[in-house]
Amino acid sequence: MSIEQLAETAQAMVARGKGIIAIDESTSTIKKRFDSVGIENIEENRRAYREMLLTTPKLGDHVSGAILFDETLRQKTADGTPFVEVMKKAGVIPGIKVDKSTHPLAGCPGEVITEGLDGLRDRLKEYYRLGARFAKWRAVINIGDDIPSGTCIEANSHALARYAALCQEQGLVPMVEPEVIMDGSHDIQTCYEVTEAVLRSLFGALYEQNVMLEGTILKASMVVSGKDCPEQADVEEVAEATLMCLKSTVPAILPGIVFLSGGQSDEKATAHLDAMNRIGNLPWPLSFSYGRAMQSAALRIWAQDMKANVARAQETVYARARDNGLAALGQWPGADAA
Template sequence: MNEKLLNETALAMVAPGRGILAADESTGTIEKRFKSINIENTEAHRQAYRDMLFTTQGFEQYTSGVILFEETLFQKALDGTPFPQLLAAKGVIPGIKVDKGAKDLAGAPGETVTEGLDGLRERLVKYREAGARFAKWRGVITIGNGIPSDYCIHTNAHALARYAALCQEAGIVPIVEPEVLMDADNTIEVCEDVTNRTLEAVFVELGKQKVLLEGMVLKPNMVISGKKCPVQADRQTVAAATLRTLKRHVPGAVPGIAFLSGGQSDEDATAHLDLMNKMGPLPWKLTFSYGRALQAAALKAWGGKNADAGRVAHLHRAHMNGLAALGKWDAALEKAA
């Protein structure tokens, strides 16, 4: 393990004013996105869509890295350049989603564990040869009646740490993503409690499995009210609760935290990140690793045929989040655009 190289890559991933574009939707997930704009889910359409995103002029000012789906890592841009090469030429680090998705957890109704450890060591060698310099693995924690169980939290924490250790062995920076879902009717207090339990378990496992904290990036949820909760916590409360939780459980040795958007509106995801950065100084860099919150406007504007309109929308959201990562965003900038 080259500790220096892992640390340098992790620091570059959370460079000031830059964040990570999550463009790693599985074929099934992107089908849902394409359905919303009446586009058929073919490989050619997936290639054209990702090409539109990655050839957006200037997005590299606000984007440090892109998480790719396995298909995309081995695809070429419309001009024939392999996607990892196209990104690297812009100073954007190519990454790869390596998990095989959340599957039902035996003996735990309503809970899941993420699979994909089998054969991962060999796959990582192949991904690195193709240009990937970081990877992502998502553990899913569901809030519900009597859940999450400690069993579910610890099983996912253990898998996240095993994945992270294998990545570092291969010279790849792991993005460790424990996501507490925001889909239920729980209060923000319940989300905070579950996020505390989850992060505590994750860092205990990372320690046991000798993961180099300086060579990883954490991708957590924000502490937020469940979508169906009748009382929605305001932005200031979300920012304060999220920082309180992170300060309790995330060691300062971790170079950075790149949040997932998790179903928040585009503007909420930006505003929450901005508020947290305004509450600094903080022990780690705080930035974004958004999927839908960076892409929804671009997808709609693209519509399968208008790449230029898609690029304009993509650049705007990347710019807004780049400002939020510096604590320099303002809602007036959205209206001006």
């Protein structure tokens, strides 16, 4: 695939008023979500749940793409239609999570490295053949006493860059996700400094690996106070700090930035995105790539009756997509109440 085609896909992923729904939970992660609402974690229930999400009427009005798990990319609806075909018909671009999760980083207590580069080229070839047109790799950066270390930041940046280069080689737009974790008692200034260091390292590594930024999407965490910090930054502080950090680190040629919710409440994730877009004057579109913040309310409804409540759950999915789509335009009507 040419860089023009990669750039076209990347631009479609951040189309005006649209964002990404992340439904790429691993089997163990979806088990935690299912356990919380009393659903058995079996393949058929996972398939039925993802079908409910992906067949939401008018989903493509506010959702440009969906990140899938390996199992989900291969699944079909109850009537035998491949999920990929359902998505294409709705105007939703199929994406795929390709990392193999985090593992302890040797020599760096309390820090982790994301693995999965071995065999990635062949997996990407298969994913492209199955219909995926973008991929995602998540790195995890913890904040704590004397961490993150430069070693951790550089190791994860290098892995993200190698993954991104392999994606583009195989015709997939890489979504690079260096998540700075909210857990901890650190203040917003500490989060800013860590996020800035991580993004500077990331874009340096992407440059060194000859990754074409015009065919790349950044999935970023917002600059927020740690969950246990006694002084929580308000919506405007988060919006201003996040934008300042991004403007100082992210090249303008990037097609767009999507945010992870990272454990924020549904409403806070939407309010922060809306506030950033209200400030405006940005070199790139800012949108969403939310998982829990798009799904949690719908999952609770669906779990009450997995057959009778499909339509009600889908109404909630659409409402969350619509709210976040409006926030991507700086037009979320709930801003005054947030």
